[in-house]
Amino acid sequence: MMRHAFVAMPFGSKPGQDGLAIDFERIFDDYMLPALHAAGLKVFRTRTEGPPGEADADMLQHLLMADVVVADITLDDPNVWHALGVRHALRASGVFLVQATQGTATDPSPGENQRLRYHLKAGGPDPDSLIDDRQRLSNTVSSLPDAQHGTSPIHHALPHLREPDWRTLLPVQRNALTGPYAAWADRLDSARPGDILVLADEAPCTALHIAARLAAGDALMRLRHCDFALEQFDRVLELEPGHILARRRRASCLARLGRVIEAREAVCSLVTETPEASEAPETRALAGSIDKADWISRWALADAAHGAMRARAASENAPLSAAIEHYRQAFMRDPSRYRAGLNALTLMLLRRHLGCAKAADDSRRLSDGLQWSIGAALALMPDDYRVRSSDAEYCLLRGDLAHVREAYRHATAVAGGDWHALDSSRRSLCLLRDLGFRPAETAAAFEIIDDALARTEPPFVPRQIFLFSGHMADAPDRATPRFPAGLEPAAAAAIGATLDALGAGPGDLALTQGASGGDILFLEACKARQVRLHLMLPLPEPEFLARSVASARHGARWRTRYDSIRHALDDPPRVLPDELGPLPEADANPFERCNRWLLATALSWGIDKVSFICLWNGEGGDGPGGTAHMHAEMKRRTGKVSWIDTRKLPHQPA
Template sequence: MKPHAFIAMPFGTKPGPDGQPIDFNRVYTEFLKPALEAAGLEVFRADQEQRAGDIRTDMFQELLMADLVLADLTLDNPNVWYVLGVRHALRARGVVLVAGGRVPMAFDLYTDRKLRYDMHNLMREGGPDKSVLEADQANLTRMVKETMESWHGRKISPVYNLLPQLVEPDWKSLRIGDVREYWDRYDDWEGRINMARQAGRIGDLLTLADEAPVAAFRAEAWISAGLALRKAERFDFALEQLERGLEVEPDNLKGLREQGICLQRLAIAGVPGHSLERARAHYRNVLESHPDDVETWSLLGRLDKDAWTEAWRRPGASPEKMRDDAGYEDALLRSAIDSYARGYRSDPSHYYSGINALTLMHLHLHLTGDPRYARDMVTMAGAVRFAADNETDEDQLFWARASLGDLELLVGTPDTVRAAYKEAIARNDKDWFALNSTRAQLQLLSDLGFRPENVEAGIKVFDRAMERLAPPDARWQPRRIILFSGHMTDEPGRAKPRFPADLEGLAASAIAAVLDEMGVGPDDLALTQGACGGDLLFTEACQKRGVRVNWLQPFEEPEFIQRSVIRSGESWRKRYLDARAVLAAPPRAAPVELGAPPQGVGEGYAYERCNLWLLYTALSCGPDKVNFVCLWDGGGGDGAGGTAHMYREVERRTGRVSRIDTNALFAR
């Protein structure tokens, strides 16, 4: 969806400062609205002027949520000034001022983001001078674009400039008045975001993010998508989504933490341009603004621990060598201890940071014999036990019980270790990653010869639990994603033939040749809609080669069959049903999975939406895996959302395109 702009201005015809009438409806329709739309915004204006003190609740909602507010200050209108004041109080950025003709003195005093336009030209009898109007529109379009691009730069609101410590309100907590329809739509959208996140459907998340009505919603969705991608270990693509969200909400703490995790994991993976030092600098910057954020301190502790581990855990090193090097790098170890301990002191209920600090303190004593942490080890053990024992969040009970198991490993016996870890596993909902995380910590302790009997007891408990679960790497992952879009076969009587039915064989052979050249097979996944013509020819060719095929469709299946399958004849229905019977999964329909399209979109939006849904689903498997095949004449198509649209979107993101030119193919 486009960014949302709200216009505050007078309505109808009013006398101007010089007494001459001004038709503000013409100002809106001929100047303001076209200029903002040219800047890529969706424009809203209240449909009637309000009396002072009678501004409707939906207007307050707009002032809170709109990406941009434009105020026309040509007249000294109290309602417009009131609206501007409310926006300045609610948001630090996203305001543009305009005025025509002679303007109030306050307009001249306001120093930022303001534009004068030629009012007299707009009001000329016989219509405005086109060249002057176009120049004014271009200037306003440019200013709006600059304002939107500098969203996270200097604050525009004088309120937030004069009160630099003032924090913008949480938009979600300010549900203005009784704007029920607005928030009902949001709640439905948020519910679908949550379902997509829980199901790991990152393509759904990204599609829904694009449909968010305002920037605040989009930021939330992009950050959620980044989190899901990070959990799926698509760190590069996750970082891209997080950065999109942070451009809108640069102080979003969850997004900043996730950004640090991705930077850290990319550094550990040895990706060029990434280093642990870069990730460390990122966390330090976050802590400058949030010095008591225990989660960020814990992430910094994890990074310091990774740096320490990297210094001694080397392939082929003997246990003795690893232990000697681990003790030698005690300064790095103490950095990790300090970060975890600093976080725990800021929030003693955060047992995760506490148990990590405590474990590393014990390791420090084990490796160096230095008792400097002896007192902290005693007091922290009791505090961590109390915090973990009092966890009430059902979703965190595994980690609480695992922390108690870690504590037994430090101070208990093999029997108490086994009992505590079994309690933790009983609260694990088949989460292989969570089990593996604790198992990896135990392996580190084993490598360093720390309390071997206790550690071995813990490892055996986790190994037995993990035997019952398939590791993520054992689940099928596609080698490549083959994304397809192509012309449907012509309807009978089409004025200008594009894909005549009698040339179907040529198209099928060309698609088969491309797939054979690519060497597709059972390790690949194909994505398309399943329409008559190109989609079904592609599906049939893939299925013959053992490729898994999934269909994502713009409408619910009965409507899709009517619109896109049998339009060229009933014979396509049987081919559709035959192919459907051997799909990897039933077709997914956008209205069911993503909800109804946003309000006010055009008729062709469903097709564009489905194209992006297909593309985002492909990209979520890894941008480097995506290959696009299209059967296309290079033209603009019959409407929105055709192959031309998909081609442009793929070119913009991957560039890996195999185009079958139907002009050349059918001219043979």
């Protein structure tokens, strides 16, 4: 991710305090721009100067979205002070002040918060101190993550003031800044988890990077890959430690991973450090879900055949009662949260069913409120599966057999073939079935859900994922051989032996680009073992074929082999610019971007399932997207790396 900096400063040449002209264009070009680029920032500056205080839309968007605002306060320029006021009101941090000096002092005076001095000579940056001035500015803005608190005097004076959500302040008409942001966000809405992770790394500012990580985490949680989802929320918290939603999602991931104690500690920490979150319905519902997970974990592995499961569930009344109360409080604070109310009522009736309820039971009042809440949601969203399935679950708790069947048939009718949604409903029924709650009604619900699942195409879930990266076959004019034709038989044999050692077969998934050489050898070996093939291309297919297949020695033969693989695919190749948009920077490498896409996609299927196979000579840079980076990343994550060192393979005469 490249962070976004906005510079607020005078334009052109202006007289200084001593009457001598200061060339602010030279200051920007020679001092600010190199320093901010060295700090890894993409720099923006409006190029027009309007009347003092004029609300320029582009400038306002920069002041809202920028990670860093650098303001030059050498002169009493009203536009600079206006920009500072807007930024201080919108954001709590990230402002750095710079000011020119004609002398030798570089340290700020007492009270000059985050003000840096740079040196002038003959109306421009002083060449004798320019390198040091640049380095000081670069070092200061690079420390942004450690200096995010208390930079806005407005937010400091008003501690309950909250930064606005940037989405709520986008202008109606897209401008030069918000157009790319909006296009990026549009792609995010329809992307798969692996795609979202690449978009997150390419986000043009921290706000969008956080939005992408949250979206990726949510998508991974829906796919039940909570270990990788947890990583995304941790990344958000590295950027913004107080992010409440990320902290809630992180606690939820921990609970789903069975790390209940850590999850409960995370919620307690959130409540302690963020008092406004303590009574929020979202926090209450989260606490309820953790206690529910804790309760289920205590009895779910008991021996059901001897009735031990039900007896153990009844004996664990403490976490059950805690879950009920948290869910009930969430629903009382916000009656539109019918899912929290439904969980409270379900657990309350289960507690009564298990014979472990000694406290007062207000299930009737809760039931009446829940009936109203779900009914209101149904009136507004009659075709929403989440609402319809909640209505069916409520009928299962309170209705007769005929109403249960009717409600579940309505729900499955609007599911739209969403296998994950139907499977989630089935999982909810398992709790009731395991504890013997309303067996006839539960069995009827199971029958309808199972029938709908049988008519729905289940998503492909691979047993193993094989991620491959390898050298292309040498082009005819390659000066130093790397993958000559004589290496092909040994490379093909080594790839096949590696796949056999990993137990590759039907039900597994292979991911690679499809270039001549290593990629095609890997794909052919996987095809022979009935592994499902998935090609991900860095360029539109005709361009990719010209650059990465036909360009090799014996290119026509490689093209024939590519076509044979192409015809055997279950799904057409995915093309990177079609899926994720154009390169984020003009000089970006599409092949390295595609490797990052492959890596993120493989990991999004489940970290523990991925094995990385590389056909590689051990050379190359360590930048993101190179084989060295993929090798190091997979070794760090799983250790399941098979490196076929091309320097050790026997060569045959070409």
